[in-house]
Structure formats: C-alpha cells, structure tokens
Amino acid sequence: MIHLGFLRFRVLIIFFIGIFFFLFIVGRALQLQMVPNQRLLELASRQYRAAITLFPKRGVIYDRNMNELAMSRKVGSIFANPKTIRNSKQMAQKLSHLTGISYSKIYSKLKSKKSFVWIDRLVNDSVTAKLTQHPLEGVGIIYEYQRFYNNQELAGQLLGMTGIDSQGIEGLEYGYDAILQGQKKSLALMRDARGRTISVDETQFLEAQEGNSLILSLDxxxxxxxxxxxxxxxxxxxxxxxxxxxxxxxxxxxxxxxxxxxxxxxxxxxxxxxxxxxxxxxxxxxxxxxxxxxxxxxxxxxxxxxxxxxxxxxxxxxxxxxxxxxxxxxxxxxxxxxxxxxxxxxxxxxxxxxxxxxxxxxxxxxxxxxxxxxxxxxxxxxxxxxxxxxxxxxxxxxxxxxxxxxxxxxxxxxxxxxxxxxxxxxxxxxxxxxxxxxxxxxxxxxxxxxxxxxxxxxxxxxxxxxxxxxxxxxxxxxxxxxxxxxxxxxxxxxxxxxxxxxxxxxxxxxxxxxxxxxxxxxxxxxxxxxxxxxxxxxxxxxxxxxxxxxxxxxxxxxxxFPSRWVGGTEEDTVTREGFWSILRDPLAGRAGMVPKGLVPEGSESERERKFLAGKFDSVSRRVDQNPSQMPDLRGKSMREVLEFARQAGLILTVKGSGVAVEQSLKVGSALQAGQKCSVTFKTHSP
Missing domain, CATH: 3.40.710.10 (DD-peptidase/beta-lactamase superfamily)
Incomplete structure (x- = not known):
C-alpha cells in the first residue's frame, strides 16, 4: 500500500510540473506575440532587411550670377541578387551585352554567395531604360545621384571632381566636401526568409537632407x-x-x-x-x-x-x-x-x-x-x-x-x-x-x-x-x-x-x-x-x-563689369547690371554669355560666335527697380529669384534647388524693404 501511494505521489508531481511548463511556454508565447520587444524586433529585422550606404543629392556650385557649374542628377545603378539567379552564365551574358562590362567580370560577381552585388553604377540613361522595359530576374535598379559638370572643361581645376560615391577628390569639391555633401543615408534592402533580396526601399534615401550649395566669385x-x-x-x-x-x-x-x-x-x-x-x-x-x-x-x-x-x-x-x-x-x-x-x-x-x-x-x-x-x-x-x-x-x-x-x-x-x-x-x-x-x-x-x-x-x-x-x-x-x-x-x-x-x-x-x-x-x-x-x-x-x-x-x-567703374545714370546701371545678372542664360558647353556687340576679336568659329554674341536681339530688357507687389515666383530659377529679392530689398531664405515651387509671401501682396520671404525650390525628377 505504501509503495502504491508513493508511485501515485510521484505521478502527481510529474503531472503538475508538466502543467507548469506547459503554462509557462504558452504564457511566454503570448508575451512574444502580444508585447513588443525591441531587441527581438531588431533581430527579426536583420533577417529580412539589409542596408547599403548611399549619398544623397550634393549641393550645387554656382558662379557669381547663379549659373550652375556643378550639379547632381539622378541616375540608375544596377545591382543583382546572385541567390535568386538560376543560370548565372546566361545572366552574365545578358548583363555584359547590356552594360558593356566583360562577361568574366560580371560572372565572377554572380557567383558570389552574397544577396547583393553591384553590377554597374551610374549607368547611362539608355541602359536604365532597356532594363526597365525588359526586367531580368534577380536584377534591379537603384537610383543615386551623379555629379555633372554641364560646362565640361570650364574651370575644371578649380572645381575639381567627385568619385563614384559622390565624395570630393580634388579642387573645391574636395575642399568643401563636408559642406557640399548631404546627410548619408542607408538604403533598406528587403529580404525573404532565405535572405534573398526581394525589393528596395528608397523612401529614406530620397528624403535625405541634400548638401549645401556654393556661390562662387567666379564669372x-x-x-x-x-x-x-x-x-x-x-x-x-x-x-x-x-x-x-x-x-x-x-x-x-x-x-x-x-x-x-x-x-x-x-x-x-x-x-x-x-x-x-x-x-x-x-x-x-x-x-x-x-x-x-x-x-x-x-x-x-x-x-x-x-x-x-x-x-x-x-x-x-x-x-x-x-x-x-x-x-x-x-x-x-x-x-x-x-x-x-x-x-x-x-x-x-x-x-x-x-x-x-x-x-x-x-x-x-x-x-x-x-x-x-x-x-x-x-x-x-x-x-x-x-x-x-x-x-x-x-x-x-x-x-x-x-x-x-x-x-x-x-x-x-x-x-x-x-x-x-x-x-x-x-x-x-x-x-x-x-x-x-x-x-x-x-x-x-x-x-x-x-x-x-x-x-x-x-x-x-x-x-x-x-x-x-x-x-x-x-x-x-x-x-x-x-x-x-x-x-x-x-x-x-x-x-x-x-x-x-x-x-x-x-x-x-x-x-x-x-x-x-x-x-x-x-x-x-x-x-x-x-x-x-x-x-x-x-x-x-x-x-x-x-x-x-x-x-x-x-x-x-x-x-x-562696366558699371563698377564707369560713371552713368541710374538707368544705365540697370541696363548693364540687369543684362549680366538676369539675361545671362546657362548653356551646355564650355562657356557663358557676353552681350551682343562685345564679341572678342578672333572669335571665328560659328559655335563661339553664337555663344559669345548671345541669343538676344537687344539689351533693352529692363528690371523693375521698385517692385511694389509680390509677383508669382513659381517656375523661376534661383538666379531670377535672388535678383528680384535684391531689387525689392527682401530678406530671402531659400530651400532646395532647381526652380521655385512655393513662396511664403502671397502673390499681389504689398512689398516693403526688409520683409522676410522664404522660397522653396525643387528639381524635376527624370
């Protein structure tokens, strides 16, 4: 009898222990499901997200008249996830034909065990267009910013240049790199359960703070x-x-x-x-x-x-x-x-x-x-x-x-x-x-x-x-x-x-x-x-x-710079300065504008004559010296907005680059010297 009672007691203890562990496991499971845990969330995130560092839009470099000398444009870069590509040799041939990069170089990248590899960065727009029209499995496009010097060789040694990661490596680009650079951002790559890249989240990158801009004394x-x-x-x-x-x-x-x-x-x-x-x-x-x-x-x-x-x-x-x-x-x-x-x-x-x-x-x-x-x-x-x-x-x-x-x-x-x-x-x-x-x-x-x-x-x-x-x-x-x-x-x-x-x-x-x-x-x-x-x-x-x-x-x-040292009437000054600060348009190629009639001797080529003489029939355009009402600045360039603010005596703050899209002062409102005005600029996306 004593032996049988002892066995029952042991069974009950084991039963209650089992019940305790069962309830503990259920409770823990409910806690994990119902109560957020930051550490576990981070661990889980690492399993389906990875990140690469990209540089946002770099600040613009202007000349003294707000002509762009260095700017940034959004271009595509091609990446691949080797783990999702079934036939690496065939894909390497297709990408080699598309990008012009050697087959062996691309194939070596596709044999990687990584879930993300760069195939080619900052590619030509035509390459991006072809890949967009005819997508390839396991291959995608990330848009990042490329530095562009729209005047080609003009002031090349002074401006310098940037590397592929948009970091200055010579000239002003190097000397003012910390100022021109925007805030670095990580671009999130979404992964599946096997760690394969399935999508790209560009939201954070595109919203990153762009770099500051420079206005040079250069003409x-x-x-x-x-x-x-x-x-x-x-x-x-x-x-x-x-x-x-x-x-x-x-x-x-x-x-x-x-x-x-x-x-x-x-x-x-x-x-x-x-x-x-x-x-x-x-x-x-x-x-x-x-x-x-x-x-x-x-x-x-x-x-x-x-x-x-x-x-x-x-x-x-x-x-x-x-x-x-x-x-x-x-x-x-x-x-x-x-x-x-x-x-x-x-x-x-x-x-x-x-x-x-x-x-x-x-x-x-x-x-x-x-x-x-x-x-x-x-x-x-x-x-x-x-x-x-x-x-x-x-x-x-x-x-x-x-x-x-x-x-x-x-x-x-x-x-x-x-x-x-x-x-x-x-x-x-x-x-x-x-x-x-x-x-x-x-x-x-x-x-x-x-x-x-x-x-x-x-x-x-x-x-x-x-x-x-x-x-x-x-x-x-x-x-x-x-x-x-x-x-x-x-x-x-x-x-x-x-x-x-x-x-x-x-x-x-x-x-x-x-x-x-x-x-x-x-x-x-x-x-x-x-x-x-x-x-x-x-x-x-x-x-x-x-x-x-x-x-x-x-x-x-x-x-x-005639008005700087030649005496003249107020109207004469406006004619000269107004022409140079407002009518000088940025052109593609190695040059700027000079007024008609001031073509230097020896300018014999047709390209130089067109460029140096300009495309204006006269210099009769005038600037309103005393604007009394706030105009609609939307669609205007930063150069035009800055010139207007100078003439109106406004205290101007600007945000962004490109053309004006928003202004703080209402159109048609009365203007007074010393008023504050904020104007927001945006660049049209390609």
Missing amino acids: KSLQFFIERELENQVHKFQARRGLAIVQNSITGEILSLAQYPYFNPNEFKKYPESVWKNQAVTESVEPGSTFKVFLTALALEEGILPSEQFFCENGHFQVNSKDSIREAQKHKYGWLTLADVLKYSSNIGAAKVALQLGKIPFHRKILEFGFGNKTGIDVPGEASGIIRPFKTWEKIDVSNIAFGQGISVTPIQLISAMSAIANGGKLMRPFVVKKIIESETGEIKETEPQILRQVITQEVSQKLTAILMRVIEEDGTGYLAALDEYAVAGKTGTAQKPNLERGGYYPNKFLASFLGFTPADHKGEKFTILVLIDEPKKYYYASQVAAPLFKSVALHTLRL
Whole structure:
C-alpha cells in the first residue's frame, strides 16, 4: 500500500510540473506575440532587411550670377541578387551585352554567395531604360545621384571632381566636401526568409537632407573667354602650358582662374593626374622681374625717391670675385633712376637697389607681402613657396632675389601682393567662395572681405602705381599691355627656369609673365591680372608673349563689369547690371554669355560666335527697380529669384534647388524693404 501511494505521489508531481511548463511556454508565447520587444524586433529585422550606404543629392556650385557649374542628377545603378539567379552564365551574358562590362567580370560577381552585388553604377540613361522595359530576374535598379559638370572643361581645376560615391577628390569639391555633401543615408534592402533580396526601399534615401550649395566669385563668361584666349596663346607660341588669374583688387575675390591644358571633370580618369592640379595654388615658380615691383615698394618706403639714380655698370656687374650679373637682351644701361630701373627692367639696377637697402629689410618686406606663407585662399592644396632665412643670404643671393631668382612663390601670392599695391597697401585674403546656401534653413552665409595687414602706406602705393604706369609707355617693357582708354599699371617678367636636377638654369627654358592692374588711375574698384606662359618657343620675352594676353583679358574684364567703374545714370546701371545678372542664360558647353556687340576679336568659329554674341536681339530688357507687389515666383530659377529679392530689398531664405515651387509671401501682396520671404525650390525628377 505504501509503495502504491508513493508511485501515485510521484505521478502527481510529474503531472503538475508538466502543467507548469506547459503554462509557462504558452504564457511566454503570448508575451512574444502580444508585447513588443525591441531587441527581438531588431533581430527579426536583420533577417529580412539589409542596408547599403548611399549619398544623397550634393549641393550645387554656382558662379557669381547663379549659373550652375556643378550639379547632381539622378541616375540608375544596377545591382543583382546572385541567390535568386538560376543560370548565372546566361545572366552574365545578358548583363555584359547590356552594360558593356566583360562577361568574366560580371560572372565572377554572380557567383558570389552574397544577396547583393553591384553590377554597374551610374549607368547611362539608355541602359536604365532597356532594363526597365525588359526586367531580368534577380536584377534591379537603384537610383543615386551623379555629379555633372554641364560646362565640361570650364574651370575644371578649380572645381575639381567627385568619385563614384559622390565624395570630393580634388579642387573645391574636395575642399568643401563636408559642406557640399548631404546627410548619408542607408538604403533598406528587403529580404525573404532565405535572405534573398526581394525589393528596395528608397523612401529614406530620397528624403535625405541634400548638401549645401556654393556661390562662387567666379564669372562664367569671363572664365570662358580667358580659357579660350589662354589656349590660343599657348598654341601660338608652342608653349608647355599657361595660367591666368583675375582678382578684384579691393575685395580679394577671384573672378577667374584659368589654366591650360584643362580637363573635363566628367571624364577625369582620361587625363593624367598632373592636369587635375590647380597650379595657381599648388605650384611655386621663380617670379622673375615681376618681383622688382615689391623691391621698389620697399625702396619708396625707405625714402628712396623715384628720381634717385643708380649706376647699372653698362650691362655687366661684378658682384664679388666669382659672381656677376648681366642685363637681359645685352642691354648696356648706365645711370638709371629708380623709376627707370622698373620701367626698363634692369637686373643690375634692381641688384644695386637691394644691396643698398640691405638683406634684413628686404627679407622682412618680402614676408609682409605674403611670400613664404600661405595666403589663406579657400582652395585646397595651397603651397607656401620658398623664402630662405636671410641669415643664409650672401651678396649674390640678395642681388638675384632682387630680380626674382633664387626664391619660389605661388601665382596666387603674386597676384594678391600686386592687389595690395592697387588697394592702397591693404593685403587682402583671396577667396573663391562668395556665399554658402544652407539647404536645411535656406540661410545665406556671405564671405566678408578680410584685410590681412597694411603692407605699404597709401602714399607709397600711389607713387609705385605711377611708376608702374610708366612701364606701359611706348618705350617701356610692357607697352603691348597698354589699353587705349584705361590706365594700366604693371610689370613684365621673363624668368629663366631652374634646372632642379643639375642645378643652375636652363639656357632655353623661360617663364613669361605679366602682372598688373587696371584702371590704375581709378580710386574705386580695380582688377588685378596675372598671366603666365610656361616655356614658350621662338619668342619668349614677356613683352611679346604675356603682355598682349594681359591686354585682351583686361579689356574683356572691364567690358563685363562696366558699371563698377564707369560713371552713368541710374538707368544705365540697370541696363548693364540687369543684362549680366538676369539675361545671362546657362548653356551646355564650355562657356557663358557676353552681350551682343562685345564679341572678342578672333572669335571665328560659328559655335563661339553664337555663344559669345548671345541669343538676344537687344539689351533693352529692363528690371523693375521698385517692385511694389509680390509677383508669382513659381517656375523661376534661383538666379531670377535672388535678383528680384535684391531689387525689392527682401530678406530671402531659400530651400532646395532647381526652380521655385512655393513662396511664403502671397502673390499681389504689398512689398516693403526688409520683409522676410522664404522660397522653396525643387528639381524635376527624370
């Protein structure tokens, strides 16, 4: 009896234990079904979702007149899920025929055990269209943004380019990458129970915050003109390369920065990496006789009169027992005044001036002008140049540096230093980015001109300008840079190129340059221009090679910015400025618009004539100077909206890019200066 009772007790215990576990399992199951658990949800999500990182729309880069220089467009990228493809060989053949990629390369991707592989990214629209019309099993399309430079080679080295992941790798694209880039987003890939990709969720990607936009100080029309002229001059003299910069002497902003050979950022891989570099900031050169300008500035500051004379040794100066200096072109000058040393570009005269001043003041003034240090320009890769410590300078070093040998400077340093002379002695920080438009808030941040320091007095600036204007006279070295109606102050430079391997200088390799500003006799705005022609053949003197190009660039610059320095009525100002800021349409190809009647000489091709002359019959279109009612801005470009806001005195915020689709102020409402207005822009999807 006791044994039987014990067995029953054991059975009951086992029964109740079983009931307990059954109820626990049912309860746990109900908890999992009814009560959310974040950790489990995440684990489950990983089983049917994967993610790839893509970059949203990159900010636009505009010129000073809101012409687009760099933009982003939505294009397709092809991906595949190898796990869902039954016949990899057959699919590889189809995709190879569709994309042009080799069969073996695609087949190796399709043999992958992954559920997502890229087949080809940023493909041609025609490829996307074919795949959309004739879909393939296990193959899909993801739309992402591709950088596009609609002016092809225009300002290629300045703009730079981006890689396949929309990351800047050169130029402004690299330097302002963090600003231009949008917020990175993960694109969700939906998977089935086996981990196979079944769909793509693009919602989050398409809604990602796009990057901020840049408005440059660059003028598209001027840039095109200078690039064309620079190319012609390089070919004319069979030179190795050329460079030209135009800077606003007063503010420091760069209006044009051109170099040849140029390259197309859309196809940058077709060009050697050496062509990608912005030589104006990354490379340094021996400046030659243009450096005499800054020696003369010191001389005037130290009290040497322009009329003070220096004996130029009849063309041969024995500096010491082993070193001597000769004049270029075998000139045999006797006594020359300080002004004539600069006018006739006497090497011996410059050496005599430098030796009289002494190496310590000379070295100090060189540094004050910004040589040997970065200018602070907002372009990546800036070099400092090379100015050796004055303690290492011997007598021959002082003599050579006086006419630009034995030192190394960048083109941007040269033009900035000359702008200081044009600007009453104020050295300005050069800059290229004029404004930044924040995509999220629409706020516009403007770059303010920055004075670095006063390098010479106003009085010295005026005296030196007068001397530099004499260089352009008929018997001066820069006479071919003279303009008929406008005063030019400048200096030629013909520098022998150093042989960096063997030492010394090449006997037949030269760098021809011209550095000057205009209108030199104008108290207001001026333009500083630097022209460099590297290794010209046949003729190599700057007076023959560089000065004529300076003249062409200067004249065109003054024509493009007439209202800045030419007096006129208010209506005249509107006619000029209104045409340039509003009627200049962006065109496909390497150029911008210039008004009819201002076609540069030598514009012979039909493409250039159409482009340079423009498509307007007249410049009679006027802008309403005092708009009293709010118009409908929908459909207008950002350039047009910004111009209207400027004239109406509105405080404008902008969002997005493309054309205006929404405005905060009601159409027809009364306008008052100082009112705030928000305008939203959108780009039409393809």
